[in-house]
Amino acid sequence: MNTGCGCSIKILAWVTIILLALLLTGLIIGPLGSKLLGVEAPSFLDIPKPHVQLPPEGIFHVASFTITNTLIASWLTILVLSGLFYTCTRKMKLVPGRAQNLAEVVVETLLNFVKSVAGENHARIIFPVVATIFLYVLTNAYLALLPFFGTVGISEHNGTFVPLLRSANTDINVPLSIALVSFVFVEYWGLRALGVFRYINSFFNLGQLRNGFVSLFKGKVRPAISGIGFGFINLFVGGLEVLSHFIRIISFTFRLFGNMTAGEILLLVVSFLIPFIASIPFYGLELLVGFLQAMIFAGLTLVFGVIAMAPHAEEPAHTSQ
Amino acid sequence: MEGIGINLPLLIAFVINFAILFTLLSVFLYKPVLKMLDERQARIKESMEQAEKMRQQAARSEEEIKAHLENARKEGQAIITQATQIGERLKQEARENARRETESLIDKARREIQRERDKAVTELRKEFANIAILAAEKVIGEALDKEKHRKVIDEVLKESTALK
Numbered sequence A: 001m002n003t004g005c006g007c008s009i010k011i012l013a014w015v016t017i018i019l020l021a022l023l024l025t026g027l028i029i030g031p032l033g034s035k036l037l038g039v040e041a042p043s044f045l046d047i048p049k050p051h052v053q054l055p056p057e058g059i060f061h062v063a064s065f066t067i068t069n070t071l072i073a074s075w076l077t078i079l080v081l082s083g084l085f086y087t088c089t090r091k092m093k094l095v096p097g098r099a100q101n102l103a104e105v106v107v108e109t110l111l112n113f114v115k116s117v118a119g120e121n122h123a124r125i126i127f128p129v130v131a132t133i134f135l136y137v138l139t140n141a142y143l144a145l146l147p148f149f150g151t152v153g154i155s156e157h158n159g160t161f162v163p164l165l166r167s168a169n170t171d172i173n174v175p176l177s178i179a180l181v182s183f184v185f186v187e188y189w190g191l192r193a194l195g196v197f198r199y200i201n202s203f204f205n206l207g208q209l210r211n212g213f214v215s216l217f218k219g220k221v222r223p224a225i226s227g228i229g230f231g232f233i234n235l236f237v238g239g240l241e242v243l244s245h246f247i248r249i250i251s252f253t254f255r256l257f258g259n260m261t262a263g264e265i266l267l268l269v270v271s272f273l274i275p276f277i278a279s280i281p282f283y284g285l286e287l288l289v290g291f292l293q294a295m296i297f298a299g300l301t302l303v304f305g306v307i308a309m310a311p312h313a314e315e316p317a318h319t320s321q
Numbered sequence B: 001m002e003g004i005g006i007n008l009p010l011l012i013a014f015v016i017n018f019a020i021l022f023t024l025l026s027v028f029l030y031k032p033v034l035k036m037l038d039e040r041q042a043r044i045k046e047s048m049e050q051a052e053k054m055r056q057q058a059a060r061s062e063e064e065i066k067a068h069l070e071n072a073r074k075e076g077q078a079i080i081t082q083a084t085q086i087g088e089r090l091k092q093e094a095r096e097n098a099r100r101e102t103e104s105l106i107d108k109a110r111r112e113i114q115r116e117r118d119k120a121v122t123e124l125r126k127e128f129a130n131i132a133i134l135a136a137e138k139v140i141g142e143a144l145d146k147e148k149h150r151k152v153i154d155e156v157l158k159e160s161t162a163l164k
Helices: A002-027 A032-037 A070-088 A098-143 A173-194 A196-202 A206-218 A221-273 A281-309 A318-320 B008-141 B146-163
Strands: A060-063 A065-068 A153-155 A161-163
Touching: A002 A032, A032 A221, A032 B008, A065 A070, A065 B008, A070 A173, A070 B008, A098 A173, A098 B008, A153 A318, A173 A196, A173 A221, A173 A281, A173 B008, A196 A206, A196 A221, A206 A221, A221 A281, B008 B146
Parallel strands: none
Antiparallel strands: A060 A065, A153 A161
16 A cells, blocks of 8 residues: 555656656747747757648649538548447437447437526427537537647648648638528527517517507507607617627627637647647647537527527507507 | 638538538437437336336225224124123023022922921821820720720810911
8 A cells, every 4th residue: 555655656756757847848949948048959849830820721622612621620520429429329228328328418418408498398499409519519629639630731832731630610611600500590490489470570579660550540640650650660679680690690600710719829829839748738728618619609509599489578569559 | 701711612511511410410319319318208207107006006905904904803802792792691591590400409308308397297296196095095094995095186186286
């Protein structure tokens, strides 16, 4: 017992010393150290300067369509997710095994989250979309932290390096595509739950305007003026509401794109400045950010969907007369 | 737009990717797992209902057994009471019989004694008469004949029994 304890402490001490030595070496011979101290790094440790590349790089072409590294990464995500859950749910049993339990935990946790916001009635309708968004964004973010992302690639003739895989979330097209899907589904759920007329009315509240015109024909001047006046105000507010639905697409897109791209650049810069060890805490940070962004994207879609499906107060204009 | 890389064909490709992922996950994850969760929920609910039913049944049969026991106890009690009553009656009867028998025995004995006494008295009287006659003969000396004498004594004795 005693010797084992001493042994593990010894190992721990050695590991700490090695890590510190690596960190120190990184500090001295990395770009930060060589700039400050004037130490020349050996040539095999020469690190290429990071460059920020916003649009994804093309790997090869199929007809006129360019297959980009982010597209390949997104295929990898699909492959990993469907492969994982295919093996988990291949043989479903009433008494679950370990793999099946994993799938059940994932589904049940997400379903409970959806239920807690949407309630029992709407949960099953909203759940697949929200869960898919969550798993897609999360897996995109987490796969991007694996070592072969951004490192394995092709050197082109003009000397630039093109990685074969790049975090799919850092391609603006990915957040935009998810945002568009989210927008379409939110509107679809609203239309489905309320019907076309009531859904449109939930924006514009046309009832008041109609009541105004009815009063005008009946010759009642004051209700007519107030009805038509408020009706037009409602029209304007409804227009803003519609606009906000479209703005959601943009905010969705840039929230995810910005966070993921910033994380990527942060990792790039930190591991450039201090080549060893120092980037590890930032990887931890990226794990948190990836989870949070997936949660936010899925959660906001869920909330917007619930709002769209909620029945609105029907024409309060009746009481105002 | 070009600066950050928005690209319509690529965008469409990603939307298609999302649709593929959505379909695959629906088929491989959501549908089987949700089905299984629902099935398990139904199973658990069913078995709990069954357990409840069994519990009620057990309670009911316990109640029945209790009622049976109570009945048996009451019946036993009734039998015991009846037996006691019968025993009491038999005892009473036996006592009565014994009493009657003794009484009759005593009666018989008493009558026997009476008879014995009567007999003794009669015999004594006869003896006494003989003795008296003998004595009188001795005194008077054949003055009276035997027949006449006996008549006189019998008359006297009749009077004496009337006096008795």
